[in-house]
Amino acid sequence: MENVRRRSKLTIVGAGSVGATTAYACQIRGVAQTIAIYDLDGDKARAEVLDLNHGVQFTPMTEIIGGNDIEVCRDSDVIVVTAGAKQKPGQTRLDLAGVNVAMTLDLVPRLLAVSPDAIVLMVSNPCDVLTYAALKASGLPRNRVFGSGTVLDSARLRFLLAQHAGVALGNVHAYIVGEHGDSEIAVWSSANISTIPVREWSRHGGNPLTEEDLDQVHHETVHAAYEIIQGKGATWYAIGLSCTRILEAVFNDEDRVLPVSSLLTDYKGVSDVCLSVPTIVNRAGAGTPLDIPMNDDEVGDLRSSADAVRGVGRSLGL
Numbered sequence: 145m146e147n148v149r150r151r152s153k154l155t156i157v158g159a160g161s162v163g164a165t166t167a168y169a170c171q172i173r174g175v176a177q178t179i180a181i182y183d184l185d186g187d188k189a190r191a192e193v194l195d196l197n198h199g200v201q202f203t204p205m206t207e208i209i210g211g212n213d214i215e216v217c218r219d220s221d222v223i224v225v226t227a228g229a230k231q232k233p234g235q236t237r238l239d240l241a242g243v244n245v246a247m248t249l250d251l252v253p254r255l256l257a258v259s260p261d262a263i264v265l266m267v268s269n270p271c272d273v274l275t276y277a278a279l280k281a282s283g284l285p286r287n288r289v290f291g292s293g294t295v296l297d298s299a300r301l302r303f304l305l306a307q308h309a310g311v312a313l314g315n316v317h318a319y320i321v322g323e324h325g326d327s328e329i330a331v332w333s334s335a336n337i338s339t340i341p342v343r344e345w346s347r348h349g350g351n352p353l354t355e356e357d358l359d360q361v362h363h364e365t366v367h368a369a370y371e372i373i374q375g376k377g378a379t380w381y382a383i384g385l386s387c388t389r390i391l392e393a394v395f396n397d398e399d400r401v402l403p404v405s406s407l408l409t410d411y412k413g414v415s416d417v418c419l420s421v422p423t424i425v426n427r428a429g430a431g432t433p434l435d436i437p438m439n440d441d442e443v444g445d446l447r448s449s450a451d452a453v454r455g456v457g458r459s460l461g462l
C-alpha cells in the first residue's frame with residue numbers, strides 16, 4: 145500500500161556557525177522529521193550532516209540530509225536562510241547589505257522553485273533588509289516571508305533585565321522592536337516584571353532599576369553581538385535557539401507572540417519596510433503585527449529605525 149503520510153521538512157540554507165547550530169538545536173528538540181542543510185560548500189554541508197546524524201541515537205528521530213544540490217531543499221515546509229557574509233569585527237550589520245541582498249535575490253526564487261509552498265524565515269544580516277528583499281523576490285504574501293528580527297535581541301534584553309532586577313528571566317516581559325541592529329528600541333513603557341512596570345519595580349521591594357540601569361541594559365543589548373564577535377568571531381548558540389523557538393511556533397501552529405520582522409503597513413505611521421514588533425506566529429507564518437502600547441518617544445524612535453532600514457534597501461534598488 146502506498147504510504148500517503150507526509151513528513152514535516154525543514155531546510156536550513158547555510159552550513160556555517162548559525163546554520164549548523166540551528167540544525168543541532170532543532171534536532172535536539174525534534175522540530176521537524178526531516179532537516180536538510182544546503183550550502184554552496186558541499187563538503188561542509190555533508191560534514192555537518194554526518195556529525196549531526198551520529199547523534200540521532202540521543203535525540204528525537206530525525207532524518208538529516210544535505211549537500212550543495214538545491215534538490216535537497218525540495219518539498220520543504222519551512223526554509224531558514226542563514227547563508228552569506230557575516231560581520232567582521234567592527235562592521236555593522238548594515239555593512240553586509242550589498243552582498244547579502246544580491247545573494248537573497250538570487251537564492252529565494254531558486255528555493256521556492258523546489259518548495260513552492262514553503263514559509264521562508266530570513267536570519268542572515270541585515271535581517272530586516274534581507275526579509276524585504278526576500279519578500280519582493282518571492283512575490284509571496286507577507287505572512288510567508290519573515291525574519292528572526294529581534295527575537296534574539298529581546299532575549300538578550302530579558303536576560304540582562306533579570307540579572308539587574310534579581311528575578312527569574314521567565315518573569316520578565318520586555319521587547320526590543322525595530323531594526324535587528326543599531327537603531328533597535330527597548331519598549332520600556334510596557335516592559336514589566338510579573339505585571340509590575342520596570343520603572344516601579346524597586347518600589348515593590350526588588351533591586352532598583354534606575355534610568356541609568358535601563359540605559360545600560362539597552363546599550364549592552366545593542367552591543368552584545370559586537371562583544372561576542374570580537375571574542376570568538378561570530379555568534380551562534382542564542383541565535384540557533386531563537387530560530388528553533390520561531391520554528392516550533394510555525395511547525396506546532398502555536399499562535400506564539402514573537403518579535404519577528406515582517407512587512408509593516410501603517411503600523412504607528414510606519415509602512416513599506418520589514419521591522420520587528422510583537423507578532424503572532426503560527427503555521428501560516430507571521431500574522432498581523434500587534435498594536436502594542438508605546439509612548440511618543442518610542443514611536444518616534446521606531447519611525448527613525450524604519451527610515452534607516454528603508455534607506456539602506458532603497459540605496460540597493462529595493
Ligand SMILES: NC(=O)c1ccc[n+]([C@@H]2O[C@H](COP(=O)([O-])OP(=O)(O)OC[C@H]3O[C@@H](n4cnc5c(N)ncnc54)[C@H](O)[C@@H]3O)[C@@H](O)[C@H]2O)c1
Nearest residue numbers: 158160161162183184226227228229230267268269378383
Ligand atoms: N539574525 C540574527 O539574529 C543573526 C545572528 C547571528 C548571525 N546572523 C547572520 O547569519 C549569517 C551567517 O552567519 P554565520 O556565522 O553562520 O556565517 P558563516 O560564514 O559561518 O556561514 C555562512 C555559510 O553560508 C554559505 N553560503 C554563502 N553563500 C551561499 C549561497 N548563495 N547559497 C548557499 N550557501 C551559501 C557559506 O558557504 C557558509 O558556509 C550572517 O549574515 C550573520 O550576520 C544573524
